[in-house]
Amino acid sequence: MKTLSPNLQIRPATASINSAGHLTIGGCDTVALAKEFGTPLWVMDEESIVQAMRACLAGLSSYPQTRIFYAGKAFLCQAMCKLIDKHGLHLDVVSGGELFTALSAGFPAHKIFMHGNNKSADEIHDAIKANGVTIVVDNHSELELIISISRALLAEDASITKVPILFRVTPGVEADTHQHIQTGHHDSKFGFAIKELDSLAEIIKKGADAVNLIGLHAHIGSQTHKIEPYLEIVDILADCFVDFKEKYGITLSLLDVGGGLGIAYNDQDKPLAMDVWAQSIAQRVKTSFSNRGLDLPTLAVEPGRSIVGTAGTTLYTAGHAKSLPSGLNYLAVDGGMADNPRPITYQALYTACIANRANAPLSTNPLTLVGKYCESGDIIIKETYIPAQTGDIVAVFGTGAYNYSMASNYNRTRRPACVLVKEGKADVIIERESVENLIQQDRVPARLLTD
């Protein structure tokens, strides 16, 4: 069977156009979805997610021991936890909230890695208490804190096991992506510099009763298109494995090279196929480790965007239009930076179509698709040639990653619903927020209640 890699396409794997000229996803008419569930609406295509998981599994299939940790920061809810568990993936979380979501969905603790550059004592406590979560340690004081919390929990509860940990290393490798989503360069806020490893080995020896160091992790950034930085970090981390063994007598067994594989948001984006990405990394680990006389470690990867990005499409209803004397044509939709902060945060580019007239030929006049929020930078697509008009349903592709997970209630708007579509059926996996939700955390001091 041919391996399909959804991240190479702008549209979800099942996207099609029906006889009415409507965009369909997962066998569902998106115009009907907009009518039934309202807009803005996130539509997640289950088939695209499953194809991406399979592509990654296929790429790693020739390597003896692998684990794919889906990076929950890209998109996480209970249904997503169930879906990745069903397909054999592990999960990477970065906060107490993501950990709670996973555990509440019945996701096995031993299949979770916990990341984060400033984990609180409560987050560390909850992760250790869950029994089996591996903590990826970011800095010295965090390591000391993990050791002391683990010691206390081990002393009070015989069922708790020593916490497995990884060290996050800053490899000094620059990813080919926007600087806000580079993480592996020197001076990054994430992880330990390699020269700090000496002092870490000492702490680990002293804390051996409380923590179990199993391996090393590095992550270079997100929306990357080149393989070379990954190959470089494999070599750098392999050298660290040698140091741990020869200098400190510690044999490590797990290598985690992070995530970051890009997706095609527009015709200019040329990401690597997911299976090619995974296979190239696996191949390099084999050669790099055997060249150094090391046993092959368990290989972990942490893709987020490339698993869910292409699966997601946001449906908006087009509202007011404006043509300026300068020639600019604005069309405003009923969402924007609160449901998709990526364009205003790092000038992310998107591709759209008109869901109710999906075959409409492109216009020669550019249109600027803007959101409804009170910021001039709230622009979804600066220049599109879709001939959208007031009342159309506009579909923006590639919104499965870092949209829902980064969404806000800016301007006191409600976060949209999300439906998971498959074979003509749409299930709500995240309910649209209500206006009541918007005020449920509000408290009014008594002095303001008096007339």
Ligand SMILES: Cc1ncc(COP(=O)(O)O)c(C=O)c1O
């Ligand atoms: C440690 C770590 N792992 C994995 C990821 C997932 O990256 P992506 O969604 O680009 O695959 C990130 C995101 O930046 C990350 O920080």
